[in-house]
Amino acid sequence: xxxxxxxxxxxxxxxxxxxxxxxxxxxxxxxxxxxxxxxxxxxxxxxxxxxxxxxxxxxxxxxxxxxxxxxxxxxxxxxxxxxxxxxxxxxxxxxxxxxxxxxxxxxxxxxxxxxxxxxxxxxxxxxxxxxxxxxxxxxxxxxxxxxxxxxxxxxxxxxxxxxxxxxxxxxxxxxxxxxxxxxxxxxxxxxxxxxxxxxxxxxxxxxxxxxxxxxxxxxxxxxxxxxxxxxxxxxxxxxxxxxxxxxxxxxxxxxxxxxxxxxxxxxxxxxxxxxxxxxxxxxxxxxxxxxxxxxxxxxxxxxxxxxxxxxxxxxxxxxxxxxxxxx
Numbered sequence: 001x002x003x004x005x006x007x008x009x010x011x012x013x014x015x016x017x018x019x020x021x022x023x024x025x026x027x028x029x030x031x032x033x034x035x036x037x038x039x040x041x042x043x044x045x046x047x048x049x050x051x052x053x054x055x056x057x058x059x060x061x062x063x064x065x066x067x068x069x070x071x072x073x074x075x076x077x078x079x080x081x082x083x084x085x086x087x088x089x090x091x092x093x094x095x096x097x098x099x100x101x102x103x104x105x106x107x108x109x110x111x112x113x114x115x116x117x118x119x120x121x122x123x124x125x126x127x128x129x130x131x132x133x134x135x136x137x138x139x140x141x142x143x144x145x146x147x148x149x150x151x152x153x154x155x156x157x158x159x160x161x162x163x164x165x166x167x168x169x170x171x172x173x174x175x176x177x178x179x180x181x182x183x184x185x186x187x188x189x190x191x192x193x194x195x196x197x198x199x200x201x202x203x204x205x206x207x208x209x210x211x212x213x214x215x216x217x218x219x220x221x222x223x224x225x226x227x228x229x230x231x232x233x234x235x236x237x238x239x240x241x242x243x244x245x246x247x248x249x250x251x252x253x254x255x256x257x258x259x260x261x262x263x264x265x266x267x268x269x270x271x272x273x274x275x276x277x278x279x280x281x282x283x284x285x286x287x288x289x290x291x292x293x294x295x296x297x298x299x300x301x302x303x304x305x306x307x308x309x310x311x312x313x314x315x316x317x318x319x320x321x322x323x324x325x326x327x
Contacts, residue, residue, distance in 0.1 A: 005027050005030070005031045005317065005321075006317065006320055006321040006322070007321075008023075008027055009024070009027055009317045009318075009321040009323065010024075010321075010323060011024065011317075011318070011323060012127070012133060012318070012323045013123070013127040013133055013134040013135065013136075013318065014134075014135045014136060014145055014146070014314050014318065015123050015124050015127055015134065015136050015143075015145070016124075016136060016142070016143040016145050016189065016192075017143060017145050017148055017149075017189045017192035017193050017196070018143070018192050020145075020196070021196070022196045022197060025149070025152070025193060025196060025197060026169075026197075027317070028149055028310065028313050028314060028317065029149070029152060029153050029156060031313045031316075031317070032153050032306070032309050032310050032312075032313045033309075034313075035048075035077075035308075035309040035310075035312040035313050035316070036305075036306065036309035038077060038309075038312070039077065039305070039308055039309055039312075046077055047076070047077050047078070047079055048077070048078060048079065049078075049079045050078045050079065050316050050319075050320060051075065051078035051079055051080035051111070051315060051316070051319055051320075052078075052079040052080070053081075054078075054080045054081065054111040054112065054319055055080065055081045055082075055083065055108065055109060055110045055111050055112075056071075056075040056080045056081070056082050056083070056110075056111065056112045056113075056114065056315065057082075057083045057084075057085060057105055057110050057112070057113050057114065057132075058071055058072055058075075058082065058083070058084045058085070058114045058137075059085045059102075059105070059113055059114065059115050059116070060084070060085070060086055060087070060114075060115075060116045060137070061086075061087040061115075061116060061117045061118055062087070062116050062117070062118050062138070064116055064137070064138075065281070066280050066281070066304060066307070067116065067137050067138065067144075067146075067147070067307075068084070068116075068137075070304070070307045070308050070311055071114045071135075071137065071146075071311050072084065073308050074308050074309075074311035074312040074315060075112075075315060077308070077312055078312055078315060078316060080111075080112075080315070083108075083110075085105070098117075098122060098125070098126060099125075099126065099129065099130075102126055102130055102132070103130070105132075106130060106131065106132055110132050111132060111133065111319055112132060112133045112134075112135060112315055112318060112319060113126070113130075113132045113133070113134050113135070114135045114137050115134060115135070115136060115137060115139075116137040116138045116139070117138075117139050117140070118139075118140055119139065119140050120139050120140030120141055120142035121139060121140070121142065122139050122140075123135075123136040123139050133315075133318040133319060133323075135311075135314060135315070135318070138185055139185070140185065141182075141183055141184075141185055141188075142185055142188065143185050143188055143189045143192075144185040144186050144188075144189050144279075145189050146307070146310060146311055146314060147186050147189060147190075147279055147307075148186065148189035148190045148192070148193040148194075149193065149310050149314070150303055150306045150307040150309075150310040150311075151186075151190055151193070151236070151277060151279070151303065152170065152190075152193050152194065152197060153306050153309075153310055154277065154299055154302050154303050154306050155170060155173065155175070155199075155233075155234050155275070155277075156168070156169065156170055157302075157306070158234075158275050158299055158302075159173065159233070162273055169197065169198065170194065170197040170198055170199045171197070171198035171199070172198060172199070172200060173194075173197075173198075173199040173200065173233050173234065174199070174200050174202070174231050174232050174233045174234070175190075175194055175199050175200070175201050175202070175232065175233065175234040175236060176201075176202045176204060176228040176229055176232040176234065176235050176236065176270075177190060177191070177201060177202070177203045177204070177219075177236045177238060178204050178205060178225065178228060178235065178236065178237050178238060178260060178262060178287070179204075179205050179209065179237055179238035179239070179240060179260065179287050180205060180209045180238050180239065180240050181203045181205055181209055181210050181211060181214065181238065182208070182209045182210065182211050183209070184238050184239075186238065186279045187203070187238055190236065191203075191214075191217050191218075191219055192217070195217065195218040195219070200220070201218070201219040201220070202219065202220040202221075202222060202227075202228045202232070203219050203220070203221055203222075203228075204221075204222050204223065204224070204225055204227070204228035204260070205223070205238075205260055206223065206256070206259075206260065207223050210223070225259060225260055225266055225269070226266075226269045229266065229267075229269040229270040229274075230269060230270070231270075231271065232270050232271070232274050233271070233273070233274055233275070234274065234275055234277060235262055235267075235270055235274050235275070235276050235277070236276075236277045236278070237262045237276070237277070237278045237287045237288045238278075238279070238287065239278070239279065239280075239281065239282065239283055239287060240256070240283055240286060240287055253286060256286070256287075257285070257286060260287070261285075261286065261287060261288065261289060262276060262287065262288050262289065262292055263288075263289035263291070263292055264289065264291060264292065267292065267297070274297060275297055275298075275299050276288070276292055276293075276295070276297045276298045276299070276300070277298075277299055277300060277303060278293065278300050278303075279303070280300065280303075280304070282300075
């Protein structure tokens with residue numbers, strides 16, 4: 001695998017996109033095709049020995065299917081040993097602190113900890129005091145960096161395919177993020193990633209689901225779906241996160257569907273070449289109609305495929321770049 005990327009990478013952990021500059025994001029995106037090729041081998045073993053003998057721990061305090069299995073598969077394709085811990089099986093339910101739990105896990109000679117936690121900032125706290133490489137797999141309403149990275153990679157691949165130019169980047173790409181921006185860590189990480197890469201981002205949804213002052217992040221804000229979709233190259237529908245809403249933030253599901261759902265009717269206001277994305281899981285026929293989710297403009301399954309390769313890249317860079325670890 002490319003050694004130049006390893007010499008350029010300097011981060012011990014991947015906690016959030018806000019900690020990365022454009023060059024660091026592009027190191028990940030530019031290295032990912034090598035790992036995508038591993039996953040797409042028609043013959044032979046879909047593995048490389050880059051993390052052979054290393055231990056990757058998936059430590060999830062929230063339910064997850066795509067992210068957890070994607071990280072587990074990524075680790076196994078790098079030939080790492082894996083261990084999975086859930087909140088219900090962790091001693092934190094008995095009152096043990098996260099620091100103590102991680103210290104005991106690290107006593108087993110761990111290398112990478114993939115952490116998902118409901119409290120914003122949990123990965124930051126652990127990364128500062130522990131020697132393992134920490135990867136944030138989603139913390140509260142804060143960030144989900146690997147989701148944003150796989151999304152950016154998927155957008156870039158689609159753009160390059162559309163124009164037949166393998167050198168295109170995301171500068172001036174028009175991206176519409178639609179839905180529950182307020183509660184979405186995916187939206188926050190995507191905004192940080194896309195604006196750093198030069199894309200133009202519009203956020204759209206009910207006023208109650210758009211954070212105050214979101215324009216300060218360098219995006220355009222609107223409650224008009226037609227306006228958001230006009231000239232959009234990428235339409236990114238976000239899940240309505242009812243589990244994170246303290247109360248109903250829009251009058252009814254019927255009204256949300258009428259005003260903000262991405263379906264064949266609303267797609268008429270976007271360019272024909274626009275791609276449709278969603279981080280999953282989809283509330284089918286709520287934020288995204290089934291025919292669009294499964295239609296020709298959808299790259300949702302490509303996001304899943306690319307997610308494994310991006311996470312392989314991140315673990316390879318953290319573990320093999322020689323970045324200093326706390327001792």
